[in-house]
Amino acid sequence: MIKMLKLLGSAASLTLLASPVLAASKSRADMSVVLVHGGFVDGSGWDGVYKLLKKDGYEVIVVQNPTSTLEDDVAVTKRAIASAKGDVILVGHSYGGFVVSEAGNDPKVKGLVYITAFAPDVGESVASLIANPPAGAPVPPILPPVDGYLLLDRAKFASSFAADVRPDVAAFMADSQVPWGVAALQGTVSVPAWKSKPSWYLVAADDKMIPPPAQRSMAGRAHATVVESPGSHAVYVSHPDAVTKLIEQAAQGAPAK
Template identity: 80%
Template sequence: MMSMKLAIAATVTALAVGVSFVTTPTHAAEGTKMKTVVLVHGGFVDGSGWEGVYEILRKDGYPVTVVQNPTISLDDDVAVTKRAIAAAPSDVILVGHSYGGVVVSEAGTDPKVAGVVYIAAFAPDAGESVSGLIANPPPGAPVPPILPPVDGFLLLDKSKFKDAFAADVRPDLATFMADSQVPWGIAALEGKVSKPAWKVKPSWYLVATDDKMIPPPAQRTMAERAGAKTVEVPGSHAVYVSNPTAVAKLIEQAATGH
């Protein structure tokens, strides 16, 4: 009788082990080896635009943090981002869109950051700021419809927001983005990077070829200067909203070191 009980117990154990192997996703076995993705938004918007990218990354097993940087000053935004890096459960792939590229350039030297990804973003060198990078646009380049500052903050002209920022985003969402703009502090635009992360960390860059906020030639120049692995994707400045699949793909390439 004892031998039969032992045989049954062994069978049940074997079945349980077999079930665990069948039902456990491959990425779960890697545990904390999966890098954490930290997403940093740019000016005039908040972190909600990352939702599509977030959903893809989470589905693929990546821990994700969306930083709600206030875009009042570069120092504040870097501090908020560094807190997100510190709280991450594993090494970090730091991703910035637009002005968020300045933030990740400054915050990305953190030891936990394994790589930096720029999505249609500014990738400044030491001593550079957004204000300096946009000071002398090339002839014929589109001029972003930035309204005169009010109390030290900037907004885009709502009537021109879709064409300039989100031409390939569905109309109702583009209207919502225009109506829910986050005022962008002049102090944030004037904040200068001290030691850019791309000089000491691997970097990747997605050029949005239809961008009317940061001219694609400028994006290519910054990407080349940074030595970034670069892809080009048709899309507006809001390519992270309109084409989250392409953006998530590049982030995952960075996370796997490809």
């Protein structure tokens, strides 16, 4: 399995797009956006992105995954894809990258967007990708599992997950955490959708949960269109405009029917 250290080692080969992504000139009436959250949080964090996309005319569906097992989360996401009116741009944050990589093989999905997310290859799991972190990499403050589920230390949640989020919002996120199943971290991807679908990736330059060099490396091997934004792991909360611009670029660039 490809470890995080190997991903970091290949980061130098990635070419980034230096200029900011421009907002789409108009929405795609035939394209829906499905938003998939990551571990420790629920879909409410997509509120800012949701509002901007709706304002621009997109149908938007926010998935509420239980984050108990990868299999369950993929099933919930596939039901959301099936309910979409049009073709789908499938967006995943963090662990949600695993979910969209597997669920994205649905024929309705025309493009994938990774927001500071894992972009796994065949047979990889969250557990395998975070094993053996390189020296000096920040260590997420994950508490020991209880009944098979994980939480972040609430006192350290803001600094590690949401450092640039408004303090009261970060406190709410910490206190409303969704327990993340250990089984979900062990779930592996069978056929990553990025091997056959176009993908886009937003690197959060100040992320302390998934090191930016690892993000760049995963984006590079997925041949994703890449942009970088200042921001913490919760960049989708703190910078919804940057996230929305990339999603709209994907909607405009994805193949039409």
